[in-house]
Amino acid sequence: EPEVTQTPSHQVTQMGQEVILRCVPISNHLYFYWYRQILGQKVEFLVSFYNNEISEKSEIFDDQFSVERPDGSNFTLKIRSTKLEDSAMYFCASSLGSNQPQHFGDGTRLSIL
């Protein structure tokens, strides 16, 4: 069964550095998402992406964050000048249509030191 893949599974970065989290969505899906889950808290929406542009973003997704689909298969989340509070599990998801189930990857655990 096709699945969403995320790399790396764990990223450790010094505060202030930039990180890029990578995702390969399911190949025929058209909608792409990033969510995060801070330890002990809910899974929360960051951004959705369709037709090569952001379709919706949360208030968390400020100028520190950006997303890109650099080619036909990858979908990346860049976090500039990381802060301690960016430490979380980051999940990528994709869906075939806007009102179709979103399928999630296994996440990248981001640890900011």
Next chain:
Amino acid sequence: DQQVKQNSPSLSVQEGRISILNCDYTNSMFDYFLWYKKYPAEGPTFLISISSIKDKNEDGRFTVFLNKSAKHLSLHIVPSQPGDSAVYFCAASATASKLTFGTGTRLQVTL
């Protein structure tokens, strides 16, 4: 943000019995609801969904019930199996947008 609530943090059920997981929501704009299962160190796995035009959707051992007037949905698993032990999240969206998740219910299916 308490738009989606799962009031039971945990549930223990014997193998073979029915598991009933509950979820309440407050946003009347939600029109699409999903249940996900999550194992440790894995991402949420989609189980079943329901749109607001229906009140029931069934897929094998899993059935989701939606009560719009009460703003309540539930997931029934019957019969429960040990492999069903996981954290279950309900999620909701409004007009095909982002998912809003509940806090999850940890289900333990005992032998």
